[in-house]
Amino acid sequence: MSLDKYFKRKSLEDEESIKASSHVTQSSSKKSHIEINPNTLLANPGLRRPIYEYHINDRDAIRRAYLQKGPFQPSYYDFPQKQFGNISTLRRFNPTWFGAFPTWLEYRIAKDVVFCLYCYLFKSKGGVDSFVGDGFSNWKKRERFDLHIGKSNSSHNAARIKCENLMNEKQSIITLLSEQTVKSQSDYRIRLNASIECACFLLHQGLSFNGHDECECSSNQGNYLELLHFLSRNNEAIKRVTFSEAPKHNKLTSPDIQKDITQAVAEEITNVIIKDLGDSLFSILIDESRDISIKEKIAVVIRYIDNNGHIIERFLGIQHVSDTTTSSLKAAIEALFSKHELSISRLRGQGYDGASNMRGEFNGLKALILNNNPSAYLYTLFCS
Numbered sequence: 001m002s003l004d005k006y007f008k009r010k011s012l013e014d015e016e017s018i019k020a021s022s023h024v025t026q027s028s029s030k031k032s033h034i035e036i037n038p039n040t041l042l043a044n045p046g047l048r049r050p051i052y053e054y055h056i057n058d059r060d061a062i063r064r065a066y067l068q069k070g071p072f073q074p075s076y077y078d079f080p081q082k083q084f085g086n087i088s089t090l091r092r093f094n095p096t097w098f099g100a101f102p103t104w105l106e107y108r109i110a111k112d113v114v115f116c117l118y119c120y121l122f123k124s125k126g127g128v129d130s131f132v133g134d135g136f137s138n139w140k141k142r143e144r145f146d147l148h149i150g151k152s153n154s155s156h157n158a159a160r161i162k163c164e165n166l167m168n169e170k171q172s173i174i175t176l177l178s179e180q181t182v183k184s185q186s187d188y189r190i191r192l193n194a195s196i197e198c199a200c201f202l203l204h205q206g207l208s209f210n211g212h213d214e215c216e217c218s219s220n221q222g223n224y225l226e227l228l229h230f231l232s233r234n235n236e237a238i239k240r241v242t243f244s245e246a247p248k249h250n251k252l253t254s255p256d257i258q259k260d261i262t263q264a265v266a267e268e269i270t271n272v273i274i275k276d277l278g279d280s281l282f283s284i285l286i287d288e289s290r291d292i293s294i295k296e297k298i299a300v301v302i303r304y305i306d307n308n309g310h311i312i313e314r315f316l317g318i319q320h321v322s323d324t325t326t327s328s329l330k331a332a333i334e335a336l337f338s339k340h341e342l343s344i345s346r347l348r349g350q351g352y353d354g355a356s357n358m359r360g361e362f363n364g365l366k367a368l369i370l371n372n373n374p375s376a377y378l379y380t381l382f383c384s
C-alpha cells in the first residue's frame with residue numbers, strides 16, 4: 001500500500017506542480033484564513049512553495065498541517081545508485097537514515113535529493129542551505145546530516161523548537177476543547193436529570209405538567225416549570241445549568257422533551273410490571289374511552305398474583321382502536337399483548353365495563369377471546 005502511494009507521487013509530480021501553483025494563487029489572492037486539509041497538501045518536498053509566499057495568517061495552519069502529515073519518507077522506494085568523483089563504488093540514499101531522522105528528513109524521488117521539513121517550515125527568506133534549497137544528495141557525506149542539525153543554537157534547532165511549540169499550542173487547544181466537551185456533557189447530564197426528577201414527581205403525584213401561561217413573565221408557569229424553578233433555586237449545581245444558564249436550544253424544558261421523558265418513564269414502569277408478572281397467569285380489565293380528538297381507545301389493566309401471594313392490579317396501557325367493532329377491539333388487545341410479549345393462553349379472566357355504551361361489542365370480544373382460550377373466564381361486568 002505505502003509503496004503504491006509513493007510511486008503515485010512520483011508519476012504525478014507534474015500534476016502536483018500545477019496543483020502547487022493553483023493552491024498558492026488561491027491563498028495569496030484571498031489574503032485570509034483558509035481551511036487546510038493535510039491530505040491535499042503536496043507530499044513532494046521539492047514542489048512546495050516557500051512558506052513565506054503564503055499569507056501570514058495562513059502560515060501556521062499550513063505548518064501544522066505539514067507537521068501532522070510528517071516528512072515525506074518513501075522507505076520502500078528503490079533508491080537509485082550514482083557515482084561520486086573518481087571513486088568506482090556506487091552510492092545511494094540509505095533508507096535507514098529516515099529512521100535516524102524520522103521527524104524532519106524528506107526525500108524527493110524525481111531529483112534523488114533530501115530536504116529538511118523543519119527548515120522548510122521555518123526558514124527565513126534569506127537562509128541558504130542545501131537541505132532547504134535545491135536539496136542535498138552527497139550520499140558519501142553522511143556526516144552532513146549531523147552538521148545540518150548543528151549545535152543547540154543552530155538555525156535547524158531553532159526551526160525544530162518553533163515546530164514543537166506550534167504543535168504544543170495546537171495540542172493545548174485540543175485539550176481545551178476536550179475539557180469543554182466533557183464540561184458540556186456533565187452540564188447536560190445535570191440538566192437532564194433535573195428535568196427527569198420533575199417529570200417523575202409530577203407523574204407520581206398524578207399532577208398536570210403544563211400551565212395556562214408558560215411565558216417567562218407568567219406568575220405561574222405550570223407545575224413542571226415551577227418545580228424546575230424550585231429545584232434550581234435550591235440547588236446551585238442545577239441553577240448553574242438550567243433556564244437562562246442553559247444553551248438556547250438545549251434547555252430540556254419544551255413540551256416535546258416533557259413528552260419524551262414521560263414516554264420513557266412509562267416504558268420503564270411497564271417493563272417492571274411485565275417483569276414482576278413473569279410467567280404467571282393473569283386477567284385483564286378493559287374499559288373504553290375517547291380522547292379529546294374523539295378517538296376511541298381502550299385502557300387495559302392486568303390483574304395477577306405476585307410471588308408473595310398478593311393480588312396486584314396494574315395499568316398496562318392505552319390502545320387506540322380504529323373503530324368499535326368486535327374484531328378491531330380484539331386486534332387492539334392482541335397488539336398490546338404482542339408488544340409486551342404476553343400470551344393469550346395465560347389469560348384466566350376478562351372484565352369489562354357493564355355500563356359502557358360498547359357493552360355489546362365487549363360481549364362479542366369476550367366470546368372471541370373465549371374461542372381462543374376457554375380458560376379466560378368472564379368476570380362479572382364492572383360498572384364505572
Ligand SMILES: [Zn+2]
Nearest residue numbers: 116118119156
Ligand atoms: Zn533543518
